[in-house]
Amino acid sequence: MKTNDKNRAVIAESIARAWKDESFKNDLVNNPKATLEAAGASIDAGHDVVVVENTDTVVHAVLPLQSEQAQHSDQIDAGLEELRNLSDGVEVRVHRDTASKSHVALPQAPAAAQQLSDADLEQVAGGKGSHNAATQGTVVQTGASVTTTLVETEIEVGTAVAVVVVPCFIS
8 A cells, every 4th residue: 555656645645634633633543544545545445554643652663564674674774773762751562564454653743733734734745746756755754753764855844844754664
């Protein structure tokens, strides 16, 4: 599911929208497959999607399919290094995507995310176009938990910088 450029853009846009719209966030967390499909993602029948939400005390790390891990070993190693720098009070939960299930980690919203305009959300999400650089990356992140990515799109949100590039290894 996450290897498709359009799906990555839809996931990124959905995360940015969830930061601003609590009702949408609840739909995304409680019925992720239907919510992402309604937003334009193409998800195979029988493929399950689980959204896990980061909090102040819990960070979710999502690993790619076993067959894809070798090609992403640098990003996984960088993400592991970032996990080592988390404070002792933060629990880390690791998930691995499978051929029939994808996990999406929903980062905590940057403090100023409620003030984002729809145009800002589009910029954060990298747009829906398959040629946008943001659709080629591999991680979702916020200033609260940072991971090395291949490609990033940044937008200043007040004093915070929100970075959204999907799918995620560490978020």
